[in-house]
Amino acid sequence: MDDDRSILATHGLCRDFQGFRAVNAVDLAVAEGTVHALVGPNGAGKTTLFNLLTGFLPPTAGRITFAGQDITGQPPERIAARGIARSFQVTSLFAQMGVRAHVELALQAREGLGRRFWRSENLMRRFSAPAQDILAEVGLADLAERPAGSLPYGQKRALELALALALDPRLLLLDEPTAGMGLEDVDRTVALIARIRKGRTVVMVEHNMTVVGSLADTVTVLQRGEVLVTGPYEQVRSDPRVVEAYLGA
Numbered sequence: 001m002d003d004d005r006s007i008l009a010t011h012g013l014c015r016d017f018q019g020f021r022a023v024n025a026v027d028l029a030v031a032e033g034t035v036h037a038l039v040g041p042n043g044a045g046k047t048t049l050f051n052l053l054t055g056f057l058p059p060t061a062g063r064i065t066f067a068g069q070d071i072t073g074q075p076p077e078r079i080a081a082r083g084i085a086r087s088f089q090v091t092s093l094f095a096q097m098g099v100r101a102h103v104e105l106a107l108q109a110r111e112g113l114g115r116r117f118w119r120s121e122n123l124m125r126r127f128s129a130p131a132q133d134i135l136a137e138v139g140l141a142d143l144a145e146r147p148a149g150s151l152p153y154g155q156k157r158a159l160e161l162a163l164a165l166a167l168d169p170r171l172l173l174l175d176e177p178t179a180g181m182g183l184e185d186v187d188r189t190v191a192l193i194a195r196i197r198k199g200r201t202v203v204m205v206e207h208n209m210t211v212v213g214s215l216a217d218t219v220t221v222l223q224r225g226e227v228l229v230t231g232p233y234e235q236v237r238s239d240p241r242v243v244e245a246y247l248g249a
């Protein structure tokens with residue numbers, strides 16, 4: 001049964017790896033315009049769930065609906081074209097390539113112009129202004145010409161966000177957006193996500209409960225592949241099952 005406000009929903013979603021059930025009968029309902037955090041101990045199935053949502057892995061059983069359409073089993077590019085973007089990983093940046101050039105490339109990819117990329121400098125120029133706007137949105141406007149490899153870690157992660165935003169997603173999936181960051185970068189990232197969430201729906205895997213508390217409208221706690229509890233942050237954090245399984249660890 002779908003909640004009318006759900007932009008993304010899963011129904012009995014399962015994924016097995018050689019007989020081991022990593023995601024088990026997960027029902028998720030993500031309301032449009034909200035930030036929905038997925039938390040849980042290591043091995044709970046968060047990454048596998050993300051891979052199912054983005055089409056990187058097909059589910060063993062169950063269904064996924066997005067914006068009223070069944071997207072179960074669709075390949076990653078079809079799902080991305082429907083408006084689901086996942087933040088890129090720092091490891092996928094090209095060290096020598098400029099910061100803005102990364103965003104220009106992502107904007108081209110969105111238009112399906114990749115084949116012509118190598119032929120036309122003009123094409124790149126077409127995307128310069130919108131790329132610069134996106135960099136301004138994530139606070140990297142002044143670093144547009146720098147090689148991506150020269151950025152400090154926190155700014156590399158901001159560039160990842162810029163690449164996801166270049167796809168103009170309705171749903172943004174963020175995989176541990178503050179992982180490995182110092183306090184200052186964590187604060188900066190929280191402020192950034194609070195800005196870019198406007199007009200979008202965000203699902204994020206996040207270990208830092210302060211970050212979850214600042215950003216998330218709804219929290220789903222996963223344990224051993226199953227949903228342990230879902231609800232507003234304040235309710236979830238004081239749930240005895242959660243305290244025992246995760247927060248109290």
Ligand code: ADP
Nearest residue numbers: 017018022040041042043044045046047048049
């Ligand atoms: P989390 O992201 O919450 O730490 P994962 O989704 O990475 O959890 O993993 C959930 C479980 O599935 C773990 O027990 C993990 O070992 C297992 N798993 C994940 N990916 C694979 C894979 N490709 N092959 C076999 N087991 C996997």
